Structures are given as C-alpha cells and as structure tokens.
Amino acid sequence: MIKYIGNAASGGLAVGKIKVINRRIAGFKRVVLATHREKALYEAALILAKDEIRRLMRNSEREHQDILMFQLVMLDDNGLNVMIQNHISEGNGAARSVELAMEEYCDRLKNTGDAYLTERTSDIRDVLGRVVDILDGRSRERFVLTEPSIIVADEILPSDLASIDRQYAMGFITVGGSYQSHANIIARTMGIPSVCGLDSEILNPLNNGRTVCIDGYAGEVYINPGEGTVGLFNHRIRQEQRAKVSLQSLKEKDIHTEGEDMQIWANCNDPKDIALAVENGAKGIGLVRSEILFMKSSLPTPESQYQFYCDCIRAAAGRPVTIRTFDIGADKPVGDISPDKEPNPALGMRGIRLQYRHRELFAQQLRALYRAADTAGDINVMLPMVSLEKDVTDYMEMARQVKEEMLSAGEIKADRITWGVMIETPAAALISDRLAQHVKFFSIGTNDLTQYTLAADRMNMETSAYYDPMHPAVLKLIEITVENAKKAGIKVSVCGESAADAANARVYADLGIRCLSMAQNAMIPVKQQLLEKYAQNN
Ligand code: PEP
Numbered sequence: 001m002i003k004y005i006g007n008a009a010s011g012g013l014a015v016g017k018i019k020v021i022n023r024r025i026a027g028f029k030r031v032v033l034a035t036h037r038e039k040a041l042y043e044a045a046l047i048l049a050k051d052e053i054r055r056l057m058r059n060s061e062r063e064h065q066d067i068l069m070f071q072l073v074m075l076d077d078n079g080l081n082v083m084i085q086n087h088i089s090e091g092n093g094a095a096r097s098v099e100l101a102m103e104e105y106c107d108r109l110k111n112t113g114d115a116y117l118t119e120r121t122s123d124i125r126d127v128l129g130r131v132v133d134i135l136d137g138r139s140r141e142r143f144v145l146t147e148p149s150i151i152v153a154d155e156i157l158p159s160d161l162a163s164i165d166r167q168y169a170m171g172f173i174t175v176g177g178s179y180q181s182h183a184n185i186i187a188r189t190m191g192i193p194s195v196c197g198l199d200s201e202i203l204n205p206l207n208n209g210r211t212v213c214i215d216g217y218a219g220e221v222y223i224n225p226g227e228g229t230v231g232l233f234n235h236r237i238r239q240e241q242r243a244k245v246s247l248q249s250l251k252e253k254d255i256h257t258e259g260e261d262m263q264i265w266a267n268c269n270d271p272k273d274i275a276l277a278v279e280n281g282a283k284g285i286g287l288v289r290s291e292i293l294f295m296k297s298s299l300p301t302p303e304s305q306y307q308f309y310c311d312c313i314r315a316a317a318g319r320p321v322t323i324r325t326f327d328i329g330a331d332k333p334v335g336d337i338s339p340d341k342e343p344n345p346a347l348g349m350r351g352i353r354l355q356y357r358h359r360e361l362f363a364q365q366l367r368a369l370y371r372a373a374d375t376a377g378d379i380n381v382m383l384p385m386v387s388l389e390k391d392v393t394d395y396m397e398m399a400r401q402v403k404e405e406m407l408s409a410g411e412i413k414a415d416r417i418t419w420g421v422m423i424e425t426p427a428a429a430l431i432s433d434r435l436a437q438h439v440k441f442f443s444i445g446t447n448d449l450t451q452y453t454l455a456a457d458r459m460n461m462e463t464s465a466y467y468d469p470m471h472p473a474v475l476k477l478i479e480i481t482v483e484n485a486k487k488a489g490i491k492v493s494v495c496g497e498s499a500a501d502a503a504n505a506r507v508y509a510d511l512g513i514r515c516l517s518m519a520q521n522a523m524i525p526v527k528q529q530l531l532e533k534y535a536q537n538n
C-alpha cells in the first residue's frame with residue numbers, strides 16, 4: 001500500500017478503481033513541414049477529431065447529439081476541406097491553415113445575413129478548434145467514463161465536470177488545483193470526494209485499474225490498500241450513510257431566529273441538481289453559474305440557453321432561482337471569449353467586465369433569460385465581478401433596451417426578472433450603498449471577496465494561509481454590505497463556499513445574514529448547527 005497526502009478539496013470517502021487521465025502527453029507539434037506532410041498531419045487530425053466527436057455523441061443528451069452531428073458533417077464538407085488544403089499548398093502549417101479557412105468560412109456565413117447560418121459559426125469554430133487543438137497537441141478529449149472510477153489526473157477542468165457522467169465519477173485525485181478552484185467547487189456541489197496537490201508520480205499509467213481509497217476530508221489517498229484499510233473505509237462510508245438518513249428529518253425544518261427565519265439555499269449546476277436540492281430541503285437556489293453552459297461539449301445556442309433556464313426554473317418548483325450572468329475569465333477561460341493572455345487573469349477581463357467586448361453574447365443571454373422567465377416563472381439574475389457602479393448601470397441599460405425590444409416585438413409579455421449584484425470585490429462592498437440603488441438583492445461571493453481583500457490567489461495552495469474568509473477585513477466588508485442592504489431595504493445572502501462551513505454560518509448569522517446558499521450536501525449539517533444556535537426559538 002502507498003499512502004499519499006494531499007489537500008482536502010471536496011469532502012467524502014470512496015473506494016474504487018483508478019482511471020488515470022494523463023493529458024500531459026502531447027500530440028503533434030505546430031512546426032511547418034513539407035506540404036505533403038502537413039496535409040498528412042491534417043488528415044490524421046481530422047480522423048482523431050471525428051473519433052472524439054463520435055465518442056462524445058454516445059455520451060450526450062439528444063439536443064447535444066444534433067449539434068455534434070452537425071459538427072461531424074462540417075468536417076466532411078468538401079468546400080471547407082479544399083480551402084484548408086489550399087492554404088497548406090501555399091506553405092502554411094496545417095493548424096494555421098485550419099484557422100485561416102475557419103475565418104474565411106465563418107465570414108462567408110455571416111455575410112449571407114442569414115441568422116441561422118450566422119449562429120452556426122460558433123459550431124464551426126468549436127469543431128475546427130478541436131482539429132487545431134489536436135494539431136497543437138492540446139487534447140480536448142472529455143472524460144469519458146464507462147464504469148465507476150476514481151479519476152487521477154494532472155488537473156480537472158470545470159468543463160470536464162460539465163460533461164461527466166455523475167454515476168461513474170466516484171472521486172478525483174489531482175496533481176494541480178486548489179480547494180477554491182472552480183473544478184473543486186463544482187465537485188463539492190456534485191458531492192464527489194476530491195484530493196488535490198499530489199505528487200505527479202501518481203499519474204503513472206501503472207496505477208490504472210489499481211484499487212484506491214480516497215478521503216476527501218483529510219486529503220488522504222491509499223493506493224493498493226490492504227484489506228484492513230478497505231474494510232475501515234467501507235465501514236466509515238456506511239456510517240456516513242446512516243448519519244445522513246438520521247438527519248433527513250431536519251430537511252423540512254424551518255430555522256426560526258429572534259427575527260426573520262434563516263433560509264438555507266443551494267448552489268446548483270443544472271436542473272437535475274436543482275431538483276435534487278429541492279428534494280433535500282433547499283428553500284431556494286442561490287447560485288447557478290451560467291458559464292457552465294460554455295463548458296459543455298458545444299457552445300450554447302440561444303435556444304439551448306433558453307431551455308436550460310426554463311428547466312432550472314421548473315426544477316425549482318416555485319422556489320426562487322438565482323442565475324448568475326456569465327462569469328467567464330480567470331480560471332474559467334472560454335475559447336475566443338476570454339482574452340488570450342493576461343498577466344494577471346484574476347484581475348483582468350472577467351465576468352461583467354466582458355460585457356463591453358462581447359455585447360452580443362450578453363444580449364443573447366439576456367434575451368434567453370427574459371424569455372425563460374416569461375415562459376417558466378420569475379427568476380433572480382445577478383451580476384458577477386462588479387467593482388464599479390458603472391458596471392451595473394451600463395449592464396442595466398443594456399437589459400432595459402433588450403427588454404423594451406422584446407416587449408414591443410411581442411416576444412415577452414412581462415418582465416419577470418429581479419436583479420441583484422454579487423459582492424465579491426472589496427470595492428463592491430465599500431460602494432454597496434450606491435449599488436443598492438440599482439438592484440433588489442446582494443449575494444456575497446466570499447470566494448472572490450476573500451481572494452481580492454487579502455490579495456491571496458484562490459488557486460494557489462502556497463498562499464492558502466493568507467486565504468481566510470473569516471479574516472476580520474473580510475468580515476468588516478460583509479458587515480458594511482449587510483448594513484447598506486438593510487438601509488436600502490434589499491435582501492442579502494452569502495453564496496461563497498464559506499457558507500457551507502457550519503461554524504462560519506454561525507458567524508454570518510451574527511452579522512445579520514438570513515440566507516445562506518451552499519453545496520447541497522452541506523445543507524443539513526449547517527442547518528443542524530443553526531438550529532442548535534437558535535435552540536430557544538425552535
Ligand atoms: C464567489 O466568488 O464566492 C462565488 C460564489 O463565485 P465563484 O466561486 O464562481 O467565483
């Protein structure tokens with residue numbers, strides 16, 4: 001047996017077989033060779049891209065299968081192939097030729113003025129981007145699991161989790177990542193144990209198929225464990241399951257305080273997750289990270305966005321649902337949308353800051369949100385990474401224009417969106433009195449608020465000693481936010497990961513917060529603590 005100690009990234013225990021996914025193995029390199037060799041590389045990449053797409057289709061939902069089928073057909077398009085071959089004949093490398101042809105082809109489609117064809121350009125970019133990535137040695141292969149496995153990888157990307165089959169993902173063990181990285185946040189919302197920060201020797205392919213025990217609470221990993229260790233883990237897993245069952249009685253219980261009731265909401269990734277959270281007693285959904293839509297196997301179309309939001313609203317069965325507008329950037333880069341290279345991505349073009357650069361994308365999301373609310377019911381929508389009052393006023397002006405257009409075109413009958421702002425920069429907390437004039441609620445994102453207040457990168461394990469959501473400076477900013485929300489008569493909640501810690505939840509309650517939103521497996525333990533805190537009222 002070999003024991004590894006890493007960092008606890010998502011609580012939980014599991015025993016299973018290892019699947020190593022080593023994406024450090026590079027494919028072809030971008031070097032311009034003789035024309036006939038570049039053509040051969042292109043042909044080979046085409047075959048690999050088609051294989052990847054066919055594999056994705058087998059694991060996709062119906063709607064994605066149609067998009068992938070279109071992408072597959074595009075790879076056989078004669079006109080496109082001739083264009084690429086011509087660029088190679090002119091002396092360009094295979095990858096560059098694909099990119100040149102992609103631009104030409106997309107321009108042609110846009111110039112037709114046909115809305116349907118213009119929309120298809122995102123699929124063309126996606127599928128040709130796959131070919132370029134293969135030629136550049138960047139694998140875009142998603143995690144395809146066919147049996148229950150514990151995944152060992154260099155790093156798990158948020159996009160891997162968006163396409164993963166939950167029933168087969170028993171745990172994650174990674175070399176990179178941190179507790180606050182988005183992939184681990186999503187793993188926590190999915191209830192999948194995860195340990196990060198392990199030595200890269202764990203990627204050894206010989207580990208494939210070996211038995212492993214993973215303890216996501218302690219950050220421990222046991223490869224080739226003895227019978228005793230496996231027995232102990234299985235015992236602890238059964239104990240956990242029993243404890244969960246015995247706490248189920250708390251699920252519908254209200255938490256009365258001396259004033260307003262305390263509400264426990266859930267952070268969710270998709271409609272299935274929302275339905276489960278509701279079943280587990282969530283009184284509302286405090287955060288749906290809509291950028292997750294970009295991490296699926298293909299880019300969202302306006303229709304698929306609309307469907308996704310409608311499904312979220314319906315899954316919540318009348319409880320409030322809060323969708324956050326795209327928070328793309330920093331550790332959630334998305335193809336052409338986030339800037340290529342920034343010296344400090346976390347301080348760069350992220351979230352609402354991209355509204356000026358990608359107005360059409362944000363307007364498209366707005367249209368989908370207005371339509372979904374009109375069809376399926378009221379929603380809360382909130383803006384991420386706000387640091388200026390102008391971030392909010394400019395966005396709200398765009399929202400007003402989109403809404404007016406839709407109302408006068410008869411595309412919607414009414415405006416059923418309630419607007420909010422995420423407080424996740426110190427600037428937003430300090431000007432929360434002004435921000436409160438423009439919206440109806442604040443949601444405090446302590447993950448980023450902590451990172452930006454303490455100048456401690458949430459992705460960097462080395463600065464984790466500085467990264468403390470309970471630091472007096474962070475609490476002071478929360479206090480200011482709560483005070484300003486109360487003065488303005490608007491709601492305030494916490495949706496950062498720290499709300500999932502029962503001890504922190506008590507502190508937030510003392511600061512006057514009456515709504516906490518968290519990964520759903522934390523809801524009952526937090527509820528238990530708060531019921532204890534307010535025992536005399538319950
Ligand atoms: C936060 O910053 O606390 C938050 C909830 O947003 P994210 O973790 O997606 O950045």
Ligand code: MG
Pocket residue numbers: 384424445447448
């Ligand atoms: Mg954030």
